[in-house]
Amino acid sequence: MFASLMAPISSTISSAISSSANDANGALEFPGWPRNVFGIELKQLPTSAKDEEFLKAFPGKVARFGSGKAVVIIRWISHESRQVHPASDCYRGMGYEITWLPVLIDTEGRRWHHFQAQKGNDDLEIKELIYDTKNRSWSDVSSWYWDASTGKTKAPWWDLTIIEPRA
Numbered sequence: 133m134f135a136s137l138m139a140p141i142s143s144t145i146s147s148a149i150s151s152s153a154n155d156a157n158g159a160l161e162f163p164g165w166p167r168n169v170f171g172i173e174l175k176q177l178p179t180s181a182k183d184e185e186f187l188k189a190f191p192g193k194v195a196r197f198g199s200g201k202a203v204v205i206i207r208w209i210s211h212e213s214r215q216v217h218p219a220s221d222c223y224r225g226m227g228y229e230i231t232w233l234p235v236l237i238d239t240e241g242r243r244w245h246h247f248q249a250q251k252g253n254d255d256l257e258i259k260e261l262i263y264d265t266k267n268r269s270w271s272d273v274s275s276w277y278w279d280a281s282t283g284k285t286k287a288p289w290w291d292l293t294i295i296e297p298r299a
Contacts, residue, residue: 160210160288165195174199190215192288207291209262212280218273219260219293223249233257235271243271248298255298262291 168174174197179187187194191213197204209216220230228249236244236259245260262276263269264285270276279285 162193162208162210165197165206165208174204177203201297203295205291205293205295207293209287209289209291211287212277214277216262216273216277216291218245219258219295220245220247220249223256223258227251228254228256240267242269245271257296257298259294260292262289264289 165176166174177196177198179194179196183194183196190207191211192207192209194205194207197206205219207216224230228251231248231250233246233248236246238244242261242263247258249256249258261269261271262273265288266285268279268285270279276285276289280287280289
């Protein structure tokens with residue numbers, strides 16, 4: 133099911149990435165959030181005050197969307213930064229037990245970081261991918277960061293995190 137759902141992400145995110153442009157000062161212009169991923173409309177969810185505080189220093193923009201039972205977090209990243217970190221770090225910091233799951237490969241051949249997060253009655257499956265304008269992708273933040281900081285990839289980037297309850 134994952135592979136068939138991921139195919140529409142390529143065209144949706146690719147069109148958003150390719151429409152990014154530089155403004156008069158050379159800074160990247162945010163192209164706006166994609167309206168759908170996985171072939172379904174996404175409903176943007178509100179950001180909490182705590183999220184807003186964190187986002188003040190984030191190198192780009194972040195939004196959370198609902199799609200059925202899944203939550204999709206999309207981060208638009210304007211420049212490389214150590215403030216971009218894996219979702220597993222966030223969940224571990226919130227007290228979840230992390231179990232690493234096999235890397236997932238979508239229909240485009242991209243490799244997705246994949247783990248289970250458990251805490252109390254919460255049992256979540258989480259997938260994460262960073263994607264650039266040249267159709268390059270990274271399943272782990274560290275590899276992306278080093279490629280970005282050494283000029284092997286150029287901004288902007290999109291980071292997609294899909295959080296689904298495990299049934």
